[in-house]
Amino acid sequence: MATPAATKRLTKEYASISRHPPPYIIAHPSESNILEWHYILTGPPETPYEGGQYWGTLIFPPDYPFAPPAIRMHTPSGRFQPSTRLCLSISDFHPKSFNPAWEVSTILNGLLSFMTGEEMTTGSVRASEQERRLFAKRSRWWNSTGGGSKSPSSNTQYHNSKGIGAIKAGDGGAKFRVEWPELDEENEKWMKEKRINLANGMPLARSDARCAPDVAGLRRRPGSSATSVVHEGRVARDVGQSWLSRNKWRILLGTLFTYILVARMLGDGAASGTT
Template identity: 50%
Template sequence: MAALLDLPPGVSIPPAGSASQAAVRRLQKDYTKLTQDPIDGIRALPNENNILEWHYCLKGSPDTPFAGGYYWGKVIFKENFPWSPPAITMITPNGRFATNVRLCLSISDYHPESWNPGWTVSAILIGLHSFMNENQPAAGSVSGSPQEQKNLASVSKEFNCRYREFRHFFPEFVKEWTGEVPTKNWVD
């Protein structure tokens, strides 16, 4: 079935331990803020082995075709964050963004000229969540019909639970959705 997912062309995770001291301090600070002041409908956390690789899960906004869906993806930070923008990808099929493709957003590495070093992980994810609800075309976006988006929302939990990475990073969702606690022995 499903194994660990590869990143799209043009996106690579910098090696663990390659982050600058400024990047480590900033990402640790952002993680602390996210845990102390969580954002409704957004869960994100760094890979415990590499602070430059973050996994997020966005809950579909109410009163949109995405309602009821949960959308998993990755934010890959550069070694010199916050001075360089991250790459952002979406893994869960959704009808708004292509999967496993770098997304073209003003908050991503597609537009380094518009990057603001003051933007936090929270701001990046809120921006992504907001952009998901818009219909503006951009590289990495798709134009699924509202019905297609609703259909994908209805199967998003099942899709996510198939992947070892998702189960590892979001065991609380897997338990809530399936009643089972993911273990390292779960087979893909």
């Protein structure tokens, strides 16, 4: 249970961060426990996390601000192990280095700065830039579905089996839905618009591709034979061609035959005239 001093301090900080949220950061305390805060970091531009939606928790000790919070990020990012306590100078791993003057916004700015760097610590992981960009693209899906275990808007109840501050992958997005109902609704609309596969977070392959108009006549109709398809191909190929261009070889052969016939007739006439 929070001390009166911690409650007063965190209430003041919530009012401050709500009025003036830092860039790429939003946060609020849980309605049921002022010591449990939920944050969203939006991946900054020109980083592998660009556009990603990264959800995590800060669990403050009852004597805050004289001791730092436990920091976790639940959304897979390729930078941190999901739902794992992070060893940072601003976290509960280093209580002696924590400055009571630091606020929630200071802590989250520090987390965002560390995230976009490459320094390793307890709870961090290595991944390629391509992998981190893929995590960013799937982040909204992961938050609202719990990693594909349930569909959005399901009535799954959240049961925390790992202790306060930990989110079990596979909860169907229930905890995220409780803490971020507006964002969850936006995510659901986004997934429908982008035709996201709820099983893996990737766009569904389109199967309704239409033939181009110039080859539409070549499609095989149900029950048609190979001969009819060939015939339709010839018809489509001949459309727009003139009679002359279609019959030029016949005209050429006919002209040649006529020339030979006339030449032979003239030759026979000249021969008979000399006899």
